[in-house]
Amino acid sequence: MSAADGLALPVRVCFVCLGNICRSPMAAAVLRAKAADAGVGNLVTVGSAGTGSWHIGEPADPRAQAALARRGYVSGHVARQFRVDEFDRWDLILTMDRNNAYDVREMAPQGSDPSKVRLLLAFDPSSSRDAQVPDPYHGDDAEFDHVLDLLEAACDGLLAALQTGTPRA
Numbered sequence: 204m205s206a207a208d209g210l211a212l213p214v215r216v217c218f219v220c221l222g223n224i225c226r227s228p229m230a231a232a233v234l235r236a237k238a239a240d241a242g243v244g245n246l247v248t249v250g251s252a253g254t255g256s257w258h259i260g261e262p263a264d265p266r267a268q269a270a271l272a273r274r275g276y277v278s279g280h281v282a283r284q285f286r287v288d289e290f291d292r293w294d295l296i297l298t299m300d301r302n303n304a305y306d307v308r309e310m311a312p313q314g315s316d317p318s319k320v321r322l323l324l325a326f327d328p329s330s331s332r333d334a335q336v337p338d339p340y341h342g343d344d345a346e347f348d349h350v351l352d353l354l355e356a357a358c359d360g361l362l363a364a365l366q367t368g369t370p371r372a
């Protein structure tokens with residue numbers, strides 16, 4: 204793989220979910236912390252967005268904030284909606300589920316590279332390539348903790364791929 208695949212440092216990564224109040228802000232907090240811990244925080248630009256507009260301007264869902272806090276992650280977050288004009292600003296646009304990926308790919312401007320849109324869990328060697336992060340919005344704290352488990356494993360795999368320039372085995 205090469206820089207053209209987006210799997211190299213420095214990198215700009217945008218996580219995308221539906222509402223941008225649960226999964227993608229949690230993923231952003233996890234990747235920021237892991238990149239900093241790995242000493243490459245200055246080489247990883249992290250953002251997040253939702254495909255929907257319902258929660259623009261809101262902080263992360265209190266249950267997402269609580270789940271992050273239980274594991275020591277910091278999250279200052281203001282929800283926003285993914286915009287067509289930012290598609291080319293990111294090297295990787297990592298979505299939580301296939302609906303998010305479909306919606307973002309549909310927005311790809313003419314001439315843009317739709318292959319930069321990928322499922323986040325594809326970076327976790329222990330997940331199947333088409334695995335999705337379940338929407339915890341109607342779930343309980345245990346569901347949020349489970350989502351965080353998935354996000355941590357995927358961010359570990361993502362960072363490893365970025366640092367070695369190779370995809371998952």
Ligand code: 4NP
Nearest residue numbers: 220221222223224225226340
């Ligand atoms: P997220 O979760 O996509 O992980 O932020 C959701 C948040 C809000 C809604 C759906 C999912 N909603 O329907 O308002």
